[in-house]
Amino acid sequence: MVRIALIGAGKMGISHLSILGAHPEVEIVGVCDTSKMVVDVLKNYSGYNCYSDYEKMVDETQPDAVIVAVPTKYHFKMVKDLLLKNIHVFAEKPFCLNPIESQELTEMAKQKGLVNQVGYHNKFVGTFKEVKKLVKGGHIGEVTHFLGEAYGPVVIKKKSDTWRSDPSEGGGCLMDYASHVIDLINDIVSPIDKCKGSILKSIYSKSVDDSVYALVSIESGVSGVISVNWSDETYRKMSTSVTIIGTEGKIVSDANELKVYFKSKTPPQGYSRGWNVKYVTELADEVNFYLRGEEYSSQLDHFIKSVQGKAENSINTFESAWKTDHSIHLIKKQSLA
Amino acid sequence: MERIIFGDNQFFAVNHISDEKSRAQSIKFKDDAAIIKTLDIAREAGVNTFMCTTHDRIANICNIIRSNPEKYQDFKIYPCMPYAHKYANAVTDLGIAGTLKQYVPGNFFGSMFKGGMAYLSKDYLSIMELLIDAEMKMFTGINTPVIFLQNVITDLLLGLGMTDFLVGYAKYIEKKYNAEAGFITMNLPKLLDVLEKGGIKNPIICASINKANFRMSGGKELYEKTISEGRCRLIAMQVLGGGAIPASEALEYVSNLPNVESILFGASSRQNIENTVQTINFHDEKKVQQLAIA
Numbered sequence: 001m002v003r004i005a006l007i008g009a010g011k012m013g014i015s016h017l018s019i020l021g022a023h024p025e026v027e028i029v030g031v032c033d034t035s036k037m038v039v040d041v042l043k044n045y046s047g048y049n050c051y052s053d054y055e056k057m058v059d060e061t062q063p064d065a066v067i068v069a070v071p072t073k074y075h076f077k078m079v080k081d082l083l084l085k086n087i088h089v090f091a092e093k094p095f096c097l098n099p100i101e102s103q104e105l106t107e108m109a110k111q112k113g114l115v116n117q118v119g120y121h122n123k124f125v126g127t128f129k130e131v132k133k134l135v136k137g138g139h140i141g142e143v144t145h146f147l148g149e150a151y152g153p154v155v156i157k158k159k160s161d162t163w164r165s166d167p168s169e170g171g172g173c174l175m176d177y178a179s180h181v182i183d184l185i186n187d188i189v190s191p192i193d194k195c196k197g198s199i200l201k202s203i204y205s206k207s208v209d210d211s212v213y214a215l216v217s218i219e220s221g222v223s224g225v226i227s228v229n230w231s232d233e234t235y236r237k238m239s240t241s242v243t244i245i246g247t248e249g250k251i252v253s254d255a256n257e258l259k260v261y262f263k264s265k266t267p268p269q270g271y272s273r274g275w276n277v278k279y280v281t282e283l284a285d286e287v288n289f290y291l292r293g294e295e296y297s298s299q300l301d302h303f304i305k306s307v308q309g310k311a312e313n314s315i316n317t318f319e320s321a322w323k324t325d326h327s328i329h330l331i332k333k334q335s336l337a
Numbered sequence: 338m339e340r341i342i343f344g345d346n347q348f349f350a351v352n353h354i355s356d357e358k359s360r361a362q363s364i365k366f367k368d369d370a371a372i373i374k375t376l377d378i379a380r381e382a383g384v385n386t387f388m389c390t391t392h393d394r395i396a397n398i399c400n401i402i403r404s405n406p407e408k409y410q411d412f413k414i415y416p417c418m419p420y421a422h423k424y425a426n427a428v429t430d431l432g433i434a435g436t437l438k439q440y441v442p443g444n445f446f447g448s449m450f451k452g453g454m455a456y457l458s459k460d461y462l463s464i465m466e467l468l469i470d471a472e473m474k475m476f477t478g479i480n481t482p483v484i485f486l487q488n489v490i491t492d493l494l495l496g497l498g499m500t501d502f503l504v505g506y507a508k509y510i511e512k513k514y515n516a517e518a519g520f521i522t523m524n525l526p527k528l529l530d531v532l533e534k535g536g537i538k539n540p541i542i543c544a545s546i547n548k549a550n551f552r553m554s555g556g557k558e559l560y561e562k563t564i565s566e567g568r569c570r571l572i573a574m575q576v577l578g579g580g581a582i583p584a585s586e587a588l589e590y591v592s593n594l595p596n597v598e599s600i601l602f603g604a605s606s607r608q609n610i611e612n613t614v615q616t617i618n619f620h621d622e623k624k625v626q627q628l629a630i631a
Contacts, residue, residue: 010433017497018493018495022495037433241356279580281353281578282549291492
C-alpha cells in the first residue's frame with residue numbers, strides 16, 4: 001500500500017481524492033484544506049484524517065507521497081518542504097509562478113531521487129499519446145509548423161474575482177488554460193523556447209487575461225501558433241486541440257478524435273495513405289475506476305506505480321513542467337514588450 | 338421500465354467522439370421545436386420514456402409537455418441530476434462554498450456559514466435534499482417514475498466512500514417524489530457492491546455496457562459476470578461504444594445480454610431512431626422465439 005496525503009481539497013483535489021480512494025493500492029492517510037466545511041464533510045462522511053495545517057499533517061501521518069492541489073503560488077514552498085522531508089510529490093499544474101522556482105524544485109527532486117509528477121493530464125489522453133508516437137516516429141516527416149488551441153466557457157461574463165482571476169496567484173487564461181496546450185506542444189514537438197509576438201487579452205476579467213494569442217518557435221526554428229480563449233461559450237467544456245504539419249503529412253487532433261493525413265505510400269501500421277480517423281474509444285487505456293476521463297485515473301496510477309518502483313517516473317516530470325513554465329514565462333514577457 | 342429509453346446527449350452537443358459533430362448538433366437543436374420534433378419521432382417509433390439531464394433547456398421542454406397533456410399522456414421523463422457542467426464551471430469560478438451559496442435555495446446556507454457552528458452531519462444531507470428539490474422544480478406535474486443521479490456525482494461519492502449520500506439520495510427520492518432512485522455510473526461492479534452494503538437491494542443502475550469495452554471500469558469480463566448475477570435493474574447506455582463498433586453488431590450484443598432491463602440510446606434523425614428501435618425489437622423477438630423452441 002502506498003500511503004498518500006492530499007493538500008488542497010478543491011475541484012482537482014477532491015477529484016484526485018475520489019480516484020485515489022477507489023485505488024486498491026492506496027491508503028489515504030490525511031487530507032488538508034483551509035475550508036472548514038470541506039474538512040467537515042470529508043471527516044464525517046469519508047472518515048478521513050483531516051487537517052488545516054499541512055506541516056502538522058505530514059509530521060503526524062508520515063505519508064510516502066503527497067498530492068499538492070492548491071493554487072500555484074503555494075506550490076514552491078509546499079513542494080520544497082515535502083522534498084526536504086523525502087516525500088514523493090504529485091503537484092497540480094501550472095507548476096510554479098516562475099521558472100526559477102520550478103528549476104530549483106526539479107533539481108532538488110532529482111538530487112534526492114524522489115518521484116515527481118505534475119498534473120498535465122492531456123499526456124495520458126489516448127489520442128494525444130498517439131499523436132506523439134506518430135510525430136516522434138517521424139511518420140509525418142519533418143515538422144514545419146504547429147498550432148495549439150484550447151477554448152472553453154470558464155469566464156463568460158463580468159463577475160466576482162477568485163484566485164483564478166489573480167495574476168499573483170497563478171490565475172488567468174495563460175497560466176490556467178493555455179498551460180495545458182503549451183505543455184502538450186512541448187511534449188509532442190519540442191519545448192517552445194522563443195516567442196516572437198504575443199497578445200494577452202482581457203475580455204471579461206478585470207485583472208487577468210481571458211485569451212492568449214502567440215507566435216512561437218522551438219529550438220530547431222520550427223514555428224507555431226498558440227491560440228487560447230477561456231471566454232468562449234460556444235464550447236460546452238474545455239476543448240484542447242493540436243495541429244501538426246509535417247513534410248510527409250498532417251495531424252489534427254483533440255482529446256476525442258485524431259485525424260491524420262499521410263502523403264506517403266508507406267504509412268505506419270494501422271494507417272493508410274490519405275486521411276485516417278481514429279477515436280479515443282479505441283485509443284483509451286482501460287482503467288479500474290473512472291471519474292471524469294480515463295486520463296485522470298491513468299495519471300494517478302502512473303504516479304503510484306512510479307512510487308512503487310513499478311514504472312519509470314518519466315511522464316509529466318517536474319523537469320517537463322519547468323520547461324512549460326519557461327515557455328509560459330516567454331509568452332508573458334513578450335506580451336509586455 | 339420500458340425496454341427502450343430515449344436519451345438527450347444529441348440535444349446538448351454531447352458527443353463522445355467528435356467535437357465537430359457536437360457543434361453540428363448544437364446548431365441542429367438550437368430551437369426547442371427541433372427537440373420536440375425529435376421526441377415525437379421517438380414516440381411514434383414506440384419509445385415513450387425520455388431520460389434527460391436537468392439542463393436549463395429541459396425546463397422549456399417540460400413546459401411544452403405540460404401544455405399538451407393529451408398528446409403526452411403516456412410520456413415519462415427520467416430526470417438525471419445535476420447538469421454537472423453548470424456546477425463544474427461554477428466551482429472553477431466561485432469555489433466549492435461559493436457554488437453552494439449560489440445554488441442552494443434560500444438563506445439556509447448563508448446562515449449556516451455565518452454561525453460558524455459545529456455542523457451536525459445531517460445538515461449536509463439536508464443541503465443535498467435542497468439541491469435535489471431545486472433540480473426537480475422544472476418537472477412539476479410531469480410523470481417522473483425514476484430519478485437518476487448523474488455518473489460524475491455517483492462516482493465521485495463512490496470514490497470518496499460517501500455511501501451515506503448515495504443511500505440518502507435514494508431514500509429522499511422515494512419519500513419526497515414517490516419515485517425510484519436510479520444511479521448512473523461508469524463503475525458498475527464497485528457501485529453495486531457499495532449500494533448493497535448500504536442496504537439498497539436490487540437498485541436501478543444505468544451503466545456503460547457495450548461490446549467495445551468502452552467506459553467499463555474493471556473490464557468487460559467483470560461487467561459480464563456482474564450482469565449475469567442479476568443483482569440490479571440495469572439500463573445499458575453507451576451501447577454503441579461511442580461509435581467504435583457498427584450499430585447492428587453493438588445492438589445485437591446488448592440486446593442478448595441477460596438481465597439488461599432497458600437500453601438507452603440517443604439519435605437525431607428519423608432513420609437512426611427507427612432503425613435502432615427495429616433492431617432491438619428484432620433481437621428481442623428472436624430471443625423469445627428461441628426460448629419458445631427450447
